[in-house]
Amino acid sequence: MFKYLITIQPLGLMYGSSGAFLSPENLVGRSGMKFPPDAATVSGLFFSTNKSMSFAEHQELCENLVVAGPFWANLDQLDDFYVPLPRHKLIAQTTSDEWQLINHHWCLKSQVKTDEPAAETLDQNESDYHWLRLDYWDDDPEIIQQDAKEKSPSVAEKSWNYVPLLHPRLKKNERHVVTDDGLFLETAVQMQDDTCLVYLSTYNLADGWYQLGGESHLVEVHSIELTPETPIQQRLQHPIKQAFALITPGVWGSNTLSYRYPKSKTFAHDYHKIKLLTDKAVPYRYRIGYGEQKPESFKNRAPGRLSRGRYAVPAGSVYVLPKPLNKTWWEFPQEWFPEKGLLKKFGVGLCLPITIAGLNKNGVERGEIDQQN
Template identity: 50%
Template structure:
């Protein structure tokens, strides 16, 4: 499988407070720091497996071994295939200005630098630079249809946007066990919530179709409308993902690299070309998901599934945030689909199957590279 065949849209109704992070209280006034939205692909993967128990659209073993989901993204409801993805970090776009990280030559009079003037400069003799270092990015999403355009063209085409949701706080009632009334003491508590703007939907990519309908989605089981839209081979995302990455790519989903015990900023594997690697990134983001029942539990509940039984929560780890840019000295010459599963942690299954580290090729102004193969 080397393409996404379906675009899954999720239309939330009202507040999605279960996905917004920690509770607020007089003792925990910094609970907003734990806010996290939209739901990760693991949430949608769980929806796939639960739906498959009812609709049987795929063999369970086949689904477990071959399902690949990626996201989250978002779009306007009436044109979901023109969805928005994170802007790569080398493009900096504010309300009235924009800038771009480029590569410039290091000033050096050493004999080695002078001798290399007649040849193509290699990555090690350059550094990241931009004109306005004080400019802060205020737009973090761009249309997939305008991928790889410079920031001034993104602005001209109005292809940039801010996230269509807001974090809010509201008083939530604690209901009596025997009747629909608030308890007399401490009956209200303050909770984080997400208000999703009207006419927008969350977007995920998948290689399987999820039957359309109304589903419970997220930790609080919010009611959402789900639809599957067929994606052709000629759609922009599939054309980009089938284009081999040469000297640079940008993550459009968080990347978890490393082993089951450690997380790294890049794959800690011998086949990953670390020589001369340069990055643009931000602080890591938390990455957690429910792994599900053990094999023994699955065999036990196979015939009598109890939806009230929850899966085990996997260990927490950190991910490189979406938008991070990787630049290579030598051509990578691979697509994301061709990345080895060994580059990703494997906790029951490779995290690549959850769309981890989904990336697209990019062009960077002034990028000097070596075209010869690296030496062992």
Template identity: 50%
Template sequence: MFEYLIIIKPLGLMYGSAGAFLSPENLVGRSGAKFPPDAAALSGLFFSANFKNKSIKEELQQKLYTAGPFWADSKKEQNFYVPIPKSKIIGEDNINEWIINEDGKWDIKNKPKDKSRPKMESSVSWQTIKSWIQNFSLPIIKKANSANPPWEYVSFLHPQMDNEQRCSLPKDGLFLETAVRVPDNISLVYLSTHELPSGWYRFGGENHVVEIESEKIKDETKKFLQESIEDACAFITPAVWGSNRLSHRYPEHPNFPKPAHILTEKPIPYRYRLSGRLGRGRYAVPPGTVYVFDQPLGKSWWEWDQKWFPDEGYSLKKVGCGLCLPIKIENLSLQKGAA
């Protein structure tokens, strides 16, 4: 079970990505931007920090689990932000939600009587973990407990250094780079089964220097992370299902109950490095995706069969693949009663 919050405080600008390609609309490589670093980056940091300690490395290979990324206001890391379920619609003027209607299909709960098309996208994308715990059985969350990512992408001129002296090249010595500016009062947060000693580390694909602290997860949050998934759940991390050549919307293992209803958006790119090698590019079901089951699953994410997760030399469950929490979907019990 997750025991620690790994709290990362970026220093200055952090690079997002060089980008997948350039286009007239995207001259600084934002197309493939990816921030914050995923949980695989944190797992790699654990191994690199214990590179010379074989006994600890063997334990980490067997028992280390990480999950994320999340974020929090500094000094309030225990109430970190997680992605909002797609069933919750928190607009600027109204709060609404997706429900299962009488026909057994996804529908908007509070439809306008004039039959105009309601806004079906949330204006915010993250909520505090405490709001999820406290409002688990309630239909909505409060706007005060929700937010959008606080970081922003910026462009700046990056120097290309001379090989023999600490100065930029006299010709073509500057190039345009994309970076992420994180406010000083914001920390990145990950979940981990193991503690990482506090200190300064190089973190992320560009090895930026960051300050890292580890805190024990509070009992209330720890208990909720172990809650059994019954009729419905929502992901708080990307979920990769299928083989290294095929990506699916849910685990197509014979023992995994096929979801009766799925509420999601288009898949997102997913890729990680293992032992210095770049893994095959995959597509992941995005965080916030909702699964609804005909029959109660009766298992927390920790109890899900290891065989349900992709295993390409390193099980993706160990980097938090598809970490999910229980939610309530209105009218679901009525649907089952009618059946």
């Protein structure tokens, strides 16, 4: 079980440009941007700050370190941080709605007037918010929206903004811009002053300033010990019944192919009875490896190799199973994840139980995989 809450607060700007291509609509390096940093990036911070560890200590860290995220929180309310909004809850600034299961089909509560599923869908309507505060996880969309108006922000879009930054390329021997192509425009990320990034971890990082990411960006890191009474600890101890929502991307399947759900009979006896609410897949890659050097030489190891690319089910996706799973995320079998790599140690597929309106006690009994993209 996770033991620490790792908070990361950027000291200034962080670059958000990341990707192999530029779109015709955006030629300033913002295409494919990736923020906030995923759990694999924070996992690398544990190893880069402990280069003097022995081989045995390194092995122990590899076996027991689990990092999950990213999330974010207000500095005055770290316990109830923000997690991705489950896709069955649609919350806009003026209206709210919820997906239900009626006669084994997804339909909106506002469209249900009879026992038959509504013909219309919400293809063109999306939630105005994508982050939900943890203490509102079990509340109805109407309550969440009302509290967002009257009390504190129960939902949010994000806690950072993208700002253009004119970046100089200086001469080697003087602090002047080079004559040709001396300036180029990049997209930087600026977080709100009263917010921070949040990650769950089985190990703590010493409080202090760290370099995280490229361009020598500095962040302030704090480790907060989690107690059994902490809200996230209590929720993660609840076993998954018939429905759950991902709060981190899920990488399922095999070593060569990506799937929308684990390819294992222990997950569901009949995959054609799984109900799924999701969006298009997201790329998932991480760096790992030590080049040609032996693993014993940690101090002078070569840069890590870029691992095989995969696609992940995005955070917020909702699964409804034919029968209760009765397992927590920590009890998920290792064979549900691809064998190569350390995917479960990067917190992929971390999920919390949810309640789906219209789901009877016998669960989903028939029908094919029903997904809303």
